Amino acid sequence: MESKVSEGGLNVTLTIRLLMHGKEVGSIIGKKGETVKKMREESGARINISEGNCPERIVTITGPTDAIFKAFAMIAYKFEEDIINSMSNSPATSKPPVTLRLVVPASQCGSLIGKGGSKIKEIRESTGAQVQVAGDMLPNSTERAVTISGTPDAIIQCVKQICVVMLESPPKGATIPYRPKPASTPVIFAGGQVRADPLAASTANLSLLLQHPPLPAYTIQGQYAIPHPDVWMPAHRPALMSSPFPMIL
Structure with a gap:
């Protein structure tokens, strides 16, 4: 896959997978699916949510990079809005950061971390976002969770830099995608x-x-x-x- 960096971003099409809890998915879908429909229309990205009665769901975002960044911005700002709304009924005074979890092939995580952690340190310092790469692979898969926390703007800049790394270092070998398991019935x-x-x-x-x-x-x-x-x-x-x-x- 060829990638070119320009002022408007990368001019390639790619797919990013997010791991979300049920409550987060409900926020993205919105009443009668209105929120996710608006996100699709305004960003131009394809946003698919995995089926199943699972505590966790996979949200797949596909499209040109500019469309993906718009979709990420809308998701990050929606989560920030949810945090602000929840604080109105809470005694907490400090606003917690917005957190997103990417699902990344384990073979690409080395490039994301960099030699001696140099790349991930550079991403943290240049974007202001916190980035953590899980040490273990997600169950029955060859993927790891990459957790990004910060302001919506910091998250968007962080995702852009992660996309550059992923495009420059494609996954090696076959990737077994993570599929959340349904909640077991007692x-x-x-x-x-x-x-x-x-x-x-x-x-x-x-x-x-x-x-x-x-x-x-x-x-x-x-x-x-x-x-x-x-x-x-x-x-x-x-x-x-x-x-x-x-x-x-």
């Missing part, structure tokens, strides 16, 4: 025992459970407890085969 057995994943029992416990199955379980859905498939029953039981509930394998 399973409650008769007697009040809670097990987030009934299949996580040890082999010894599983053998014991097969000999002495527990009473029917219930899973919480909203405000209701509904019968859960009895996964501990031996497979040859006819009742299991005719159960209206799906088996958990």
Whole structure:
């Protein structure tokens, strides 16, 4: 990918991935999707939000660099607006910084940090933003989280510099993208025992459970407890085969 730096920014198309909590995603989407629609129209960037009932979501921003920087500016200023609104009902006097988390291939993080941390130090000093690169990769991926904190203007300048580094040092090898896992549904057995994943029992416990199955379980859905498939029953039981509930394998 060729990159040229000009006064207006880089004249290339690229994709940036952000990791956001549910509340942050709700702020970006807005009522009936009005906020994200406005961001798409005014920035010219494509903004996609990953599906799923997950505590974390991936927000993917794609387009020419100028469009991406506009989208980042709108997101950063929206988060600052949320912080100001939350402070009106809080005794806190100092305004916390806006924080965004980028998801970056681990193979590019060395270039972002630089020899002896020189590059990341330069980015911090020239933009005024705080930048932290996670030491560990995100679960089941070859990507790391890069956390940027500061004023919206500092964040925008920081993202511009990070984009330059990423374009100059493309990822090496295949990248396994991070995909947030859905929140696990707790399973409650008769007697009040809670097990987030009934299949996580040890082999010894599983053998014991097969000999002495527990009473029917219930899973919480909203405000209701509904019968859960009895996964501990031996497979040859006819009742299991005719159960209206799906088996958990």
